[in-house]
Amino acid sequence: MTMLGDWDVASNILGSISTACWIIVYSPQLIENYQLQSGEGLSLLFIYIWVLGDLCNFAGAVIGQLVPTVIILAVYYTICDSTLLFQVYYYRRKRKAQRTAALNGCPSEQSCLLEERTSACRERRRAPLSQIFLRYTAAAVIVALAGSGTYFISKVIDHGSSSYPSLETSVELETQILGWTSAISYIGARIPQIYKNVQTRCEGLAPGLFYFAILGNITYTLSICVVSMDRDYLIRNASWLAGSTVTVVCDVFVLGQFFYYGYVSRLMVDE
DSSP states (O other), rough: OOOOOOOOHHHHHHHHHHHHHHHTTTTHHHHHHHHHHHOTTSSSHHHHHHHHHHHHHHHHHTTTTOOHHHHHHHHHHHHHHHHHHHHHHHHHHHHHHHHHHHHHOOOOOHHHHHHHHEEEEEEEHOOOOHHHHHHHHHHHHHHHHHHHHHHHHHHHTTOOOOOOSSSSSOHHHHHHHHHHHHHHHHHHHHHHHHHHHHHHHTTTHHHHHHHHHHHHHHHHHHHTTOOOOOOOHHHTTTTHHHHHHHHHHHHHHHHHHHHHHHHHHHHHOOO
16 A cells, blocks of 8 residues: 555544544533533524534535535534524523413422432532543544444445545635635634633533534544645645634633633532
8 A cells, every 4th residue: 555545544534533523522512401401501602603604514515516425414513503502492491481480489390300400410510520531531532433433344335445525625716715604603603602601600511512523623634634735735725724723722722611610610619
């Protein structure tokens, strides 16, 4: 196998791991919202801007005539975004109805269960940092193995042919506009979330959402860079590289907020 072939395999494996991360990235927050019966840990502006980025990603996949798998994933992302929005508004409406019932002197059994569930989830979030670190390290290993396994299985099924599109992007104006709009959206979405975290002290926020986003963006960036570091090639992929790398920095900051406020909360409890 040639050196070029070696880098091509590495790129595809990293791409598979990135895809695995993005498939499960929404799960932690969806589960967190369900357990808390609330979506208030997320900034609505964060979700709306993220939807814009995913819609641009979908449009770029269609215009670029990428393989159906990429287009299906773009649709999947948009559906998950919509589900997060649905949870926020649904639980807001549910809480409003419960408050109205309570004011009328009719506290429901559901409202009592909701308070117990919220309290239990807050207790769960006070797990030691070492336990959280080990938990997510194990998750990263599992995702990496799953992504790598998916690549090698696909190679066997396709008898050695690659099922992944070329990483080179079109230089057409439409694609570049969509790429940069998507990148700016993904980066800009983090700003309102960071601000909201200061207000809520990261209550109701699932760190897994940002943890897997970091892994997905890092592996995606590497999958592009291992192919070539040629200047023209990097310029063609600049919007995707910028969106991924800058978003990683923002997500690391969000995780820093989560651990900081968790640490402060534990100190207050100990006192």
